Amino acid sequence: MPGSSTYEIPRIAPLRWISTIDPALPPEVRKRLGAMFFSDPKPFVLGALNSIAVILVAFHRIGDPIFLVLAAAEVLILAARLVTLRNKGMRTDAFFAVGLAWALNQAATITTVVLFHDIPTTIIVLASSLAAIGSIIGRNFAAPRYAMAQVLMIDLSFKASFGFLYPEFIPLIAIQGIMFVLMNMTMIEQQRRLTVRAITAEIESRTQSFRDPLTGLLNRRGLENAFERLRTKGVQPALLYLDLDGFKQVNDSLGHRAGDILLQQVSHRLTATVGPDAVACRLGGDEFLVLFQENGAEAVRHLGARLIVAIGTPYEIEPGALARVGVSIGATLGGSNADLTSMMVLADKELYAAKAAGKGLCLLNEAGLAGTGLPTDRPLRA
Structure with a gap:
C-alpha cells in the first residue's frame, strides 16, 4: 500500500x-x-x-x-x-x-x-x-x-x-x-x-485548471478528461455542439456585464437540463459542448429539443430587464473508436448546417465517425 x-x-x-x-x-x-x-x-x-x-x-x-x-x-x-x-x-x-x-x-x-x-x-x-x-x-x-x-x-x-x-x-x-x-x-x-x-x-x-472561471462549467481540458473517463468505461459517447443565437445583440445592447450574467444563467439551465449523467463544457464565447453516453439517436434528438426550449426561455438579467437568446445545436454519435476532436468536427458541421437552415435547430449526424461527416438528419425544431 x-x-x-x-x-x-x-x-x-x-x-x-x-x-x-x-x-x-x-x-x-x-x-x-x-x-x-x-x-x-x-x-x-x-x-x-x-x-x-x-x-x-x-x-x-x-x-x-x-x-x-x-x-x-x-x-x-x-x-x-x-x-x-x-x-x-x-x-x-x-x-x-x-x-x-x-x-x-x-x-x-x-x-x-x-x-x-x-x-x-x-x-x-x-x-x-x-x-x-x-x-x-x-x-x-x-x-x-x-x-x-x-x-x-x-x-x-x-x-x-x-x-x-x-x-x-x-x-x-x-x-x-x-x-x-x-x-x-x-x-x-x-x-x-x-x-x-x-x-x-x-x-x-x-x-480551476479544468473549469471555466465565468460559468463554472468544464473547459476544453476538463472535457477531454471527462471524455477519457467515458471511453475507459467502454461506452459509446455522443456530443452536442451548441451555439447561442442572438447573444451578440444582447451583449451589444445591454453591455458585457449583462452578457456575462446571461452566459451564467444559460450554463445553469444547461446543466439542469442535461442532468448528472452528462457533462457540460463552455468552449469559449457563446459556444458550449455536452458530452454523454449514447443511448440511441432518438434520445439525442430529445435532449437537443429540450435544450432548445430551456435555453430559449427569456432571461431576467436584472429587475425589469429581460433578454432572449436561442440556440442552434449540432450533434454526432461517437462510435466505438471515437476521439473527441473528430466528434467536435462532425458536430460543428451539423451546427453550421443548423445555422444555415434557420437557427433554433438540432441536427444529428447518426453515422458518426463511420459516416461521411455530411448532415444526415432532418431539421428539428422545438
Missing part, C-alpha cells in the same frame, strides 16, 4: 475512534491525509533498527534477558508493519493496532531501562524516544488521537518509572506532563492545519 491514495476506515470501534480524521474535512482531503499513513516504509525500518540497537546495548550493559524479548518483539512488530503496508487487501485495523503495539514496546523498553538504574543507558533510550516522538508527530498528525496515544505511551513510561524511583519529583513531573501534552497537541494541530491548507490549495488549483 505504499504511495496508495486509498484509505479505509477501521472497522473495530476503538481503532476507528482513535484513528479518526476530522470528519468536517472534504472527502478528498481526508482521503489524502489517510494515505499519508501508508507512505514510504523507510522510517519504520530505520526506527526499528535504532530501537533494536539501543535494546541490545542495554542487554550488553545490564545483562537481563528481558531485553532480548523486547528486541524480538521489535523485530516482529517491524515485520507486521511491513506486511500491513504492502498487503493492499488488508484492512487498516491491523495497521493501527500494530502501531499501538510498537509504541507499547517502546514504553516497555524505557520503563525497564529506567528501573535498572543504568544512567548512561537511560540517557540513550530517552534520546531515542524523543526522536520517535518527533517522527510520530511528523507522520501521524492526520489522526490526532492516534498520534497522541503513541506519544503518551512513550512519554508517560519514563515519567511513571522515574516518579516511582524518585517520588519527590512527582509534582514537577506532573507539571511537565501537562505542558508536554499541550505542546504536542499544538504541534500536531499546526502540522495538520498546514497540510490541510496545502492539500486544499492543490485541489482548488487542479479544479
